[in-house]
Amino acid sequence: MTQDSGRMGGIILRTLVTVWTLFILFLSVWPFSSTPDVEGSDKIVHFLMYAVTTLVYMRAGLGWFRSILLSSILGLAMEILQTGLPWRSFSVGDILANLAGVALAGGWVRSGLPVPWVVRGPMGRGHREG
DSSP, X not given: OOHHHHHXXXXXXXXXXXXXXXXXHHHHHSOOSOOOSSTTHHHHHHHHHHHHHHHHHHHTTOOHXXXXXXXXXXXXXXXXXXXTOTTSOOOHHHHHHHHHHHHHHHHHHHHTOOOTTOEEOGGGOEEOOO
């Protein structure tokens, strides 16, 4: 890989992190008019969103610890932010689902099991390929 293609890959990964984080912010603050009819289905969505967030951060080369830390902080911050929005509500259950998703993704990477598009470097940390 040339230096220019490596630089371009880094820009793409940083853009992915930024777009994904803004997507999470949008989903967390937008006043959706309806919610799923299946009880607890929103917890599954929270779980999956924050598992993917953790994997996206690892893929971008933030490392295992920083990816878990930043994903956890994002999950907590989004719930706290919702306390000031009249159309959203704070939920401890949502925080627990967020953190469970982060923990699953972090544990999956740390376990050594194959993870799509996340490459493990030293000490099981997620690093960019190449």
